[in-house]
Amino acid sequence: MRVLYVAPYVPSRLRPRPFNLLRELIRRGHEVTAAVLSVNRGDDAALEDLINLSLTPFVIHANRAKAVARAALSVAGSEPLDVAYCNCPDLRRIVRSLVAEGRFDVLHFEHLRVAGVGLQFRDVPRLFDSVDCMSALWESAARLEGGRSGAVARLQVGRVRRYEKALLPEFDAVTVSSRADAVALSTLAPSVRPDLVPNGVDADYFGQTQWQPQGDRVLFWGRLQYHANAHAVVDFCRTLWPRIRAERPNATLSIIGASPPRHVWALGEAPGITVTGFVRDLRPYLAQASVAICPVTVGAGTQFKALEALAAGVPLVATRRVIESLDLKNGTEALSAEDPKALCQAVLALLKNPELGRLMHKHGKDRVRRDFTWEAATNTIESAYERIVQRKQ
Incomplete structure (x- = not known):
């Protein structure tokens, strides 16, 4: 299949889930194009890992100061801060341009931070790899953290919960890395039944x-x-x-x-x-x-x-x-x-x-x-691709 993969970070050995799933999809003959954000100055090693994969990369080098400013401005609104941080106009423009070419069988969005980019493409099968239940993660941070970090976490909890709840049903398939997170997401959005794609290891x-x-x-x-x-x-x-x-x-x-x-x-x-x-x-x-x-x-x-x-x-x-x-x-x-x-x-x-x-x-x-192989994890991703493509036909 022809897959457009979108992520808020650069897949690499330091981001083993996207890196190994992409590598296995490519090994199986899928044609993958990746549109990913690079905000960190230390992404050079990660970019080297990505380039070594046989895919077509579009790396958006986002301005860190602008990303921080977007997150700061979102405090007065309702958008999760990390979603605002990654709400990069250049990423949206490139994804729109790639999808407009009409050559993708599946759009694959990893992480809540960029999943909103996919909401406008209702005619193309879309998979959202939530990976984790992010509202549950922020809830644990709110319990544990003090000071500025704790204040941010407490601000995030309700925002992320509402955002996840609204976004999950919009996708044709949702995947997650653990049973606990699958249960948490289904509790938030009862109509959603996430596919379990456990993490593996190389x-x-x-x-x-x-x-x-x-x-x-x-x-x-x-x-x-x-x-x-x-x-x-x-x-x-x-x-x-x-x-x-x-x-x-x-x-x-x-x-x-x-x-x-x-x-x-x-x-x-x-x-x-x-x-x-x-x-x-x-x-x-x-x-x-x-x-x-x-x-x-x-x-x-x-x-x-x-x-x-x-x-x-x-x-x-x-x-x-x-x-x-x-x-x-x-x-x-x-x-x-x-x-x-x-x-x-x-x-x-x-x-x-x-x-x-x-x-x-x-x-x-x-x-x-x-x-705990990535081959088994990729089997589930492939099955989800096939299911949502057939459903759209």
Whole structure:
């Protein structure tokens, strides 16, 4: 099929869902054109990943100051701030021009921030990959965040809920990454039944990791500007890391991810903790880690960091929420922690017992290759394409 893919960011290895779905669609012979926004100055590496895909790219380099001004002006209105931020006239113009050529079988919009661009094209089959229930994500941010971030989150909750509710029924198909988010979206818009397209992982890429743990090394990574990740790692460092260091004085913790907020950078002042910021290739860090942690307790969707740890064969300790969302076997594929005390004990168990780590190394890699492939996710996307195309004929 001929697919126009529209996103508010550049698909890359740092945005694994769109990057791998596009790569798999192209591998299967679909003709893909991508219209994507680039607002961040650090998008060069992401653009290189996109260009290496065999597609036709239209990259709109949006002016960051204008995007911020749009979001600021929207405070007085009802539009979600992040939607206003991405409401770029050049993106709308290019999408209109491409659709006017009349050569696309499907229009695929990823994320709520740009889904509104698709509302005017009622004659062409349209799929909205919501990925997460964004109103649920903002609700969790409103509960967790204080100061300016908390005020923004509280402002966003009602706006995003109303916007999602109105927008969802307008699309011919809606996809989402987790069952919990599918239920949340159906609750908002009862006429909508989202297709479940779970996140996968590039098992070949991460499987190249030569796992040789070096001492008591603990690893956390993720998008650190995302409130759930920042909250999780700050809480872990403040409440659990001193207990771990008390029993394992040589233990080290590496915190990796782009754009850490100031309070996350400050964690690097504690003994044994290093905050690295962005790294291009995570695999050398995975290769040396004895334990990967995913202490996230709130948020939407599937935790990529958990799947990447399993694919690399690094023993994973995660909250029960994460383990249950992936249906992992506690004790062999990962260690599940019910509460902070259990999380601390699980990390220490792996640091003290390398044999347990070796067992989990094998079972985790096997599970990923069996159940968490992008091929399976793309099968569902293709089925949705076919269904909505037939319905429009």
